[in-house]
Amino acid sequence: MNLSLLDPFVLAQDLPEALVGRLRSGHSTSIQFSHRGDYLASGRLDGVVIIFDIETNGVARKLRGHTHQVQSLSWSANDRCLLSAAHDWKCILWDLKDGSRLRTVKFEAAVFIAELHPKNHFIFAAALFEEQPMLVDMTGDVPIKRTLPTVPRRTEAERETISEKQAAQDAKQTTTVIAFAPSGDHIYTGTNRGWVNIIATATRQTLYSTRVTNNILVLIRVAPSGRSAVINSTDRIIRTLHLPDLSGDSGNVDFDNPRLVEVEHKFQDLVNRLSWNHAAFSSGSSGEYVAASTFMNHDIYVWERAHGSLVKILEGPREELSHLEWHPCRPFVAAVGVDSGRVYLWSILTPQRWSALAPDFVEVDENVEYVEREDEFDIQPLEELHKRRLDLEDEHVDVLTVVEPAADHANGKAAGAGDASSARAAAAQFQMPILLDIEQSDSEDEVIAVGAGQFRRKSPGQGREWMAEVGDVVAGSGAGMGANGSGTGTPLAGASGDEAGGGGSVGGGRRNGGKRRRE
Amino acid sequence: MSLLSPERMRSADGDGYARSPGSYREMEAEPQRDSYNYVASSENHAVRGGDTPDGETNLYGQGSHSYDSPEEPNGSGDYAPPSLLPQRPSKLYFKPALILRGHKRGVAAVKFSPDGKLIASCSADCTIKVWDAQTGKHQHTLQAHLAGISTIAWSPDSKMLASGSDDKSIRLWDVASGRAHRTPLVGHHNYVYSVAFSPKGNMIVSGSYDEAVYIWDVRSARVMRTLPAHADPVSGVDFVRDGTLIASCSHDGLIRIWDTATGQCLRTLVHEDNAPVVGVRFSPNGKYVLAWTLDSCLRLWNYIEGRAIKTYQGHKNLKYSLGGCFGIYGPGRTHPLPPPLQLPRYDDDDSEYNGHAGQRQDQAAQPIAYAFIASGSEDGAILLWDPNKVKGHEGAVLGVDAHPTESVLVTAGMDGTVRVWRHDGAAAAREAEEAAKEEQRRAAREVALLEAPTPTPTTADVRMTDYETAEG
Structure with a gap:
């Protein structure tokens, strides 16, 4: 309701300008905005998932259930459920109404990414470490895992000419990234050999494959409109892709057309040869801008897509940034600091308009000669004035009817999806309960006060008492960790080529491994 | 004086008021407005229930000096669109249904819970009482504040x-258990005078005698933002229905509209007379703000254009922060006010989230509803206005709130009681028929909206005599 009062110049701004805030609760490793944009989920190094309220910058909920670093987060369409995937080989579906675990799904390998189906929060797709990707149906109490293909679909001609070696290589690929099309009918996957596949959700058949690079794909995101995607790969190039319109009847789409998916732009820094940690589309359904955090660097680069030019470099804290998210409807960017685990926020700065403070003041650009009104200083009887004023009040007022602004900013993302109205109706109904004292329960901060000005690092086990109730996890945690350590770097080590200076801190080793995996 | 018709005067005399359902009287529309016989009260009133010692209280008193006798508003105020007239009830009958006793001192504010099940009232006796809205049964007395x-x-x-108290703190209460949350919101340097929850419940805005407006994070019980809002005590604050705007008002005569996210002032509304503003509320659809001023006027502002578009008069408001609200009536009166942007529904059944998708019933086509504006008055009356007819009808009291879905009003006053008023449907229907006939005979006649017998403040013994002498 504030839109009509805001400065149109401020409203017209669509890029964030400056660092405006930071959120902290433990060491964050991955973040995700809710669809309405009022909450930010943050997965921590210790496996706790934090929901930040970005209106208050406070913690709205803590979800405890993972024992290792949280790798990926995904909100359901109505923002009531959250799927988290962590290094403990588990995915948990949370109900944010009461913070309970609706479903827990275990895998035989670490999970790179788990994304919820845009329309059904009991279905998700997961990309696994050195395993085939899965489509999981959790509707029943026992989750049904179905394997998704990784092998690219070759055209008839290619199939005849393909060499045995190539075929073997095709078979050896693993899927590293996965994302749903906004309708949920198709899944985009990316492999460690630079292939992008389109898979039908219903039949789990690969409909189309194209190779965009020879390197490992470490990120794929689909814009809410479904017509473009951004891809990050280890070749130091961020690509945006034109995607086919899959929202309608997919029978009309010619999947044999080799140019169905085409690269639109390649964003790279040729001078510094920067490589990119993470990338995101800007708000709005089409994603006019692409922002990316840089490896071994503190800045966020923003390109616009109309011409493919670099438009802004957001200066950040003195820290490398990893996971980057753009708010679904505002010029607002959140990114995770690699070393501190803080979440940094960039937004626009709105100057106070002084004329708003005194209604008879007007801001003018240059001097204006004041012309007094004919009757301005006439003396009029007070009652006359009063009466005239009341006579003017013949306007019809309607205090009940709600006029929603035409472009509903708050639902920009949902509206972009095909089912705007249903998503909005569902989204309008869930509201997370307000929990008091949630920050006092922040017992797992690494440092605790022991006296005036004295702090000590907490002993490792402390604050993890809740884990006892997890039972089976305790036993499995050692194995999980081992696999973690060995497995983490292997597929992607060359990829990002990073060894972030050894870390140095206690959690350094684990942290670095984790970061790379998400990238 | 003559706000009150002779009938009303009688009904209000002594102790016979408001007890039996028959004691209400219909009131003829045209109250004659002479000049007010304002008699400065020498009683030890606590302003809005606060414990302020006498003498300091008269912060509002200045309003009486600058007061102009109200103009007879524009005689035939009958410009409601004709198309709406057929279904529109011409009068509202609120009958006294309950009197809730228990507060030992004046009751400063009373509110229906958003689900309509409970009533909460707060008082200068340092307590909050929670009542069942249906039966009036006392549920809890909330005690922890050290001042009114x-x-x-x-x-x-x-x-x-x-709750905001003169002990400078704001407390949060769990209504089910009746216990105070252990961390009060501390930060204000003077009496807390007005609080409002954001529509999501994650923020509280408060206005205080320290002239500042604070925005609090409810979860952590900490100040998020302080707005150097005004040059005099802040007397009222409110959130707009989607939570993006905050309105504040002050004795300095200004109403300010703030952006919640940035804390910046977006608009300042000021009336020429610059009368102290003692209360502010957004309209249910968020397009207007309604402000109480100490010149006995209620003004509806179009805050986007910065214009006062309606002035409602007829009540008396020279000293206190009167309560008031928007309410609805009409054929479909079970239709709720437009809900806050996201209607919280914590109690829906969970089946949908356990896999058995249940089709949630969509909100049916909204029945027709009309708005009224209700306000208390210092002469003990409750007034209801049709927002489009600027004539006042009736009159009482410090706190007024309307049930979110039904035609029920709750009021509270200096006499320490809380009263519940229910709309008498039968009488209204009867009257509607008669009114319809009358309407045919005499078109273009202003109709009374409401008759409410006066819940007389106990302190009103003095006032009653005032009335009598004035009348005599």
């Missing part, structure tokens, strides 16, 4: 209450 309580607000989920 001027203001309360319900959280959107009806589970929590926030």
Whole structure:
């Protein structure tokens, strides 16, 4: 309701300008905005998932259930459920109404990414470490895992000419990234050999494959409109892709057309040869801008897509940034600091308009000669004035009817999806309960006060008492960790080529491994 | 004086008021407005229930000096669109249904819970009482504040209450258990005078005698933002229905509209007379703000254009922060006010989230509803206005609130009681028929909206005599 009062110049701004805030609760490793944009989920190094309220910058909920670093987060369409995937080989579906675990799904390998189906929060797709990707149906109490293909679909001609070696290589690929099309009918996957596949959700058949690079794909995101995607790969190039319109009847789409998916732009820094940690589309359904955090660097680069030019470099804290998210409807960017685990926020700065403070003041650009009104200083009887004023009040007022602004900013993302109205109706109904004292329960901060000005690092086990109730996890945690350590770097080590200076801190080793995996 | 018709005067005399259902009287529309016989009260009133010692209280008193006798508003105020007239009830009959006794001192504010099940009232006796809205049964007395309580607000989920007190703190209460949350919101340097919850329940805005407006994070009980809002005590604050705007008003005569996210002032509304503003509320659709001023006027502002578009008069407001609200009536009166942007529904059944998707019933086509504006008055009356007819009809009291879905009003006053008023449907229907006939005979006649017998403040013994002498 504030839109009509805001400065149109401020409203017209669509890029964030400056660092405006930071959120902290433990060491964050991955973040995700809710669809309405009022909450930010943050997965921590210790496996706790934090929901930040970005209106208050406070913690709205803590979800405890993972024992290792949280790798990926995904909100359901109505923002009531959250799927988290962590290094403990588990995915948990949370109900944010009461913070309970609706479903827990275990895998035989670490999970790179788990994304919820845009329309059904009991279905998700997961990309696994050195395993085939899965489509999981959790509707029943026992989750049904179905394997998704990784092998690219070759055209008839290619199939005849393909060499045995190539075929073997095709078979050896693993899927590293996965994302749903906004309708949920198709899944985009990316492999460690630079292939992008389109898979039908219903039949789990690969409909189309194209190779965009020879390197490992470490990120794929689909814009809410479904017509473009951004891809990050280890070749130091961020690509945006034109995607086919899959929202309608997919029978009309010619999947044999080799140019169905085409690269639109390649964003790279040729001078510094920067490589990119993470990338995101800007708000709005089409994603006019692409922002990316840089490896071994503190800045966020923003390109616009109309011409493919670099438009802004957001200066950040003195820290490398990893996971980057753009708010679904505002010029607002959140990114995770690699070393501190803080979440940094960039937004626009709105100057106070002084004329708003005194209604008879007007801001003018240059001097204006004041012309007094004919009757301005006439003396009029007070009652006359009063009466005239009341006579003017013949306007019809309607205090009940709600006029929603035409472009509903708050639902920009949902509206972009095909089912705007249903998503909005569902989204309008869930509201997370307000929990008091949630920050006092922040017992797992690494440092605790022991006296005036004295702090000590907490002993490792402390604050993890809740884990006892997890039972089976305790036993499995050692194995999980081992696999973690060995497995983490292997597929992607060359990829990002990073060894972030050894870390140095206690959690350094684990942290670095984790970061790379998400990238 | 003559706000009150002779009938009303009688009904209001002594102790016979408001007890039996028959004691209400219909009131003829045209109250004659002479000049007010304002008799400065020498009683030891606590302003809005606060414990302020006498003498300091008269912060509002200045309003009486600058007061102009109200103009007879524009005689035939009958410009409601004709198309609406057929279904529109011409009168509202609120009958006294309950009197809730228990507060030992004046009751400063009373509020229905958003789910309509409970009533909360706060008083100068340092307590908050929670009552069942249907039966009037006393549920809890909330005690923890060290001084009188001027203001309360319900959280959107009806589970929590926030209260602002003269002990400078704001407390959160769990209504189910009746216990105070252990961390009070401390930060104000003077009496807390007004509080409001954001529609999501994650923020509280408060206005204080320290002239500042604070925005609080409810979860952590900490100040998020302080707005150097005004040059005099802040007398009222409110959130707009989607939570993006905050309105504040002050004795300095200004109403300010703030952006919640940035804390910046977006608009300042000021009336020429610059009368102290003692209360502010957004309209249910968020397009207007309604402000109480100490020149006995209620003004409806179009805050986007910065214009006062309606002035409602007829009540008396020279000293206190009167309560008031928007309410609805009409054929489809079970239709709720437009809900806050996201209607919280914590109690829906969970089946949908356990896999058995249940088609949620969509909100049916909204029945026709009309708005009224209700306000208390210092002469003990409750007035209801049709927002489009600027004539006042009736009159009482410090706190007024309308049930979110039904035609029920709750009021509270200096006499320490809380009263519940229910709309008498039968009488209204009867009257509607007659009115329809009359309407045919005499078109273009202003109709009374409401008759409410006066809940007389106990302190009103003095006032009653005032009335009598004035009348005589």
